[in-house]
């Protein structure tokens with residue numbers, strides 16, 4: 008994926024450069040988004056959103072969820 012973007016930039020017109028830039032920024036945001044933290048509603052710890060579990064309608068961390 009990285010090599011593809013570099014090739015596009017090297018051979019691109021201005022418009023293609025812009026598209027490549029947008030694509031790389033989009034990817035960056037996507038990666039950054041997966042590291043969002045949220046507060047466990049049981050113990051108050053901040054954990055990565057993808058590690059939150061739902062228990063009794065609350066978002067809780069894995070230890071609080073009982074797993």
Ligand SMILES: [Zn+2]
Pocket residue numbers: 047048049050051052067068069070071
């Ligand atoms: Zn917790």
